[in-house]
Amino acid sequence: MTSWVDFVKQAPTLSAYTEHRFSDDATGRITYIATVRKDGGPRVHPVKVFPAGSGLYLFMYPESPKGLDLQRDPRIAMHAAVTANPFESGELAAWGSTAIVTDPKVRALATAAAPFASPPPADNVLYEIWLEMVIGTPVLDGKPVHLRWRAVDGVEEDIGFGGRTS
Numbered sequence: 001m002t003s004w005v006d007f008v009k010q011a012p013t014l015s016a017y018t019e020h021r022f023s024d025d026a027t028g029r030i031t032y033i034a035t036v037r038k039d040g041g042p043r044v045h046p047v048k049v050f051p052a053g054s055g056l057y058l059f060m061y062p063e064s065p066k067g068l069d070l071q072r073d074p075r076i077a078m079h080a081a082v083t084a085n086p087f088e089s090g091e092l093a094a095w096g097s098t099a100i101v102t103d104p105k106v107r108a109l110a111t112a113a114a115p116f117a118s119p120p121p122a123d124n125v126l127y128e129i130w131l132e133m134v135i136g137t138p139v140l141d142g143k144p145v146h147l148r149w150r151a152v153d154g155v156e157e158d159i160g161f162g163g164r165t166s
Contacts, residue, residue: 001096001097001130001131001132001151002130002131002132002151002154003054003055003056003130003131004051004054004055004056004129004131005053005054005055006154007056007131007134007149007151010149010154010155010156011134011147011149011156012156013138013140013147013156014134014136014138014147014148014149014156015134015149017090017092017136017138017147018080018092018094018134018136019051020138021080021089021090021092021136022048022049022050022051022080022092023050023115024080024081024083024089026083026089027080027081027082027083027089028081029048029050029115030046030047030048030080030081031046031047031048031049031078031079031080031081032044032045032046032047032078032079032080032081033045033046033047033049033058033066033076033077033078034076034077034078035066035069035070035073035075035076036069036072036073036075037065037069038069038072043065043066043069045066046081047060047066048114048115048116049078049129050110050113050114050115051113052109052110052112052113052114053106053109053110053113055101055106055110055128055129056128056129056131057101057110057113057114057126057127057128057129058098058126058127058129059110059114059120059124059125059126059127060124060125060127061121061123061124061125062123062124062125064125067125067127070098070127071100074097074098074099075095075096075097076095076096076097076098076129077093077094077095078092078093078094078095078096078129079091079092079093079094080092080093088139089139090136090137090138090139090144091136091137092134092135092136092137093134093135093136094131094133094134094135095131095132095133095134096129096130096131096132096133097129097130097132098127098128098129098130099127099128099130100125100126100127101126101127101128106126106128107126110126131149131151132150132151133148133149133150133151134148134149135147135148135159144161145158146158146159146160146161147159
């Protein structure tokens, strides 16, 4: 797994696009996350994922089923919400793992950067997201580009569309 700051260094185009999709006001800054329920099934919820300093974070209520899922099994999948025309905004999906943040300085930084109308309640649990893989289709010069980055090799690459052109 790789930290947000290392992802930014390794994948400059895809990380800029990732930050744009997570912070897109046209979608209400919504990202859908999937967690693993206790019975092994998927749980999908809309949340707000955001970068702050060197990390990528999300806050959750302490009794949140999705947060309890992450405490039991930290794996997470994410898909940024798309605009009405995904051929203009592109798509973004990411996979990784989470860890609860207990450092008060990191929490203060994340609280200040959180994309909410008011600060998250003090009892909210802060999770840092560590990335394993990110796939995005930013639209560059009017054409979608299919980019992939994986923590295993730290390389940002254009993987095309399986022979299909857009």
